[in-house]
Amino acid sequence: MSAGAPVRLEGLRLAFGDMPAAEVDLDVRSGEIVVLLGPSGCGKSTILRALAGLLTPTAGRAEVDGKPVGGSNEACAMVFQEDALLPWRSAARNVEYALKLRGVPRGQRRQEAEELLAQVGLEGFFDHLPGQLSGGMRQRVQLARTLATRPRVMLMDEPFGALDAQTRSEMQQLLISVWRQYGTTILFVTHDVDEAMLLGDRIVLLSPRPAVVREIVDIRSPRRPGAQFEPEFARRRYEILASMGDAPPAELSPEGA
Amino acid sequence: MTTTPVSQQSLIPTNDPTAVTPRPRPGLRAVLRPLPVPGAWPRRLAAGAQAALPLAAALLVWYLLTANDVVLWLRFDKVPGPADVFDTLKGQLTSGSYYQDLLASLRRILLGFGLAAVSGVAIGMAIGRSRVVQALVRPLIEVARPIPAIALVPLAILMFPTGEQGIVFITFFAAFFPVAVSTIHAMKTLPKVWEEAARTMGARRLSVLAHVVLPGAMPGIFSGLSVSMGVAWICVISAEMISGQFGIGYYTWQSYGLLDYSGVVVGMLSIGILGWGTAWLVERLGSRVNRWLPRSAR
Structure with a gap:
């Protein structure tokens, strides 16, 4: 890494x-x-x-x-205080967008996103929209998304x-x-x-x-x-x-x- | 979107009590794909019955007023009743020209509205995001916006090679402004943090536009599209009445010319039903695209 x-x-x-x-x-x-x-x-x-x-x-x-x-x-990647997640994308899709920006091929994105989310303790919440997650969980997604860019x-x-x-x-x-x-x-x-x-x-x-x-x-x-x-x-x-x-x-x- | 079963929720990794279970969304998913929810049909039937009730009441009032030749300042004695209209409609439904008229109007609407939707969103985004474009284009839009589309009929006839193109242009012109203006407003109300987050992750301009700005603006854009569809119908019908060949507006006006009043009512009702159908389509598409919105804001 x-x-x-x-x-x-x-x-x-x-x-x-x-x-x-x-x-x-x-x-x-x-x-x-x-x-x-x-x-x-x-x-x-x-x-x-x-x-x-x-x-x-x-x-x-x-x-x-x-x-x-x-x-x-x-x-440099930034983690914001407020809701910086894209609310129309599920937790996994938010992380996938960061992976896409890093140039990860489409086929590998889902798996890598799930690994990152599991790493921040969000197993089982991959397909939840940010609006369905609590504040703490949303910050976990932000952390996973930030890690996805390999900052x-x-x-x-x-x-x-x-x-x-x-x-x-x-x-x-x-x-x-x-x-x-x-x-x-x-x-x-x-x-x-x-x-x-x-x-x-x-x-x-x-x-x-x-x-x-x-x-x-x-x-x-x-x-x-x-x-x-x-x-x-x-x-x-x-x-x-x-x-x-x-x-x-x-x-x-x-x-x- | 999936719903997490209760059995899985006990595996929540955090002790966070505020996590929200995804709410079920009955009916919303029903439209543009097959219905996965059992029991959706009874619900939809009930909803249909609810919509039918006021329509049936209006029909009854209409029948009573015309069958009894009521004259109460408003004169209903010459107005065709439901039975006459139904007979005319039956005749029309078996004639090919009625369908030709319906299709002609639908085609004009879809073309004009489609062009307006695409260019309205594109130009609205450009104005909302670029000061230069705003300075150059906004005055043009503000001057053109108050002109009723129907006032363009003479010029449209003059300029376009066929009447068909003229009508589509007038429809487009009318439908363009609601979309463009609501897109401009949507640009201004977009939370900055979404775009900043994308940029710190390395997103370039185009990616920000396609993946952040456009989807984020969709709620605003769709409220413009709803207004725009209504305006498009008003203008396509008026344009057809003035300059059309074929089209449901043309049919209605022609029936009037022939003193066929029940034909006029058949035309009016056809417009109502087509307009309702297209509005419903826009509405459904919008709630699918924007289903991430909290329920109150939808």
């Missing part, structure tokens, strides 16, 4: 109309999960959209695997933001297992600190709009099961919230400092 590609943002400047949206320098190693964390509306999604080729930067460079990003590039970089724009807590935690586990298998680079946007700490190798803290990198937090031994129940986790969580200006007063902090 295709391994991840490195991503490099160099003085990347993005704007929404006349409003500056983001100004970012960032190096992402191949196969790394980097979480972009920032207040909602800070322009973090904009950074992903630039990498996906959906938005042209006003200045600077965005490189994937050493090549500048432009137009529709197959190396080297997955751009995930608050993909689990609209899910309930339990489904969200299931999806996070699923994402980690898929990532272990495929080794793709993942850029993950969220405003949920816990999600960021559970998934990321590194967390990029962004300022309110226009988004600039405030701090990059390294996670020691990332994605260790049960890590969220250790005092260390709570301490880091507090630090991150504090640096986002969102922390409770110090006397309530876990250390009572």
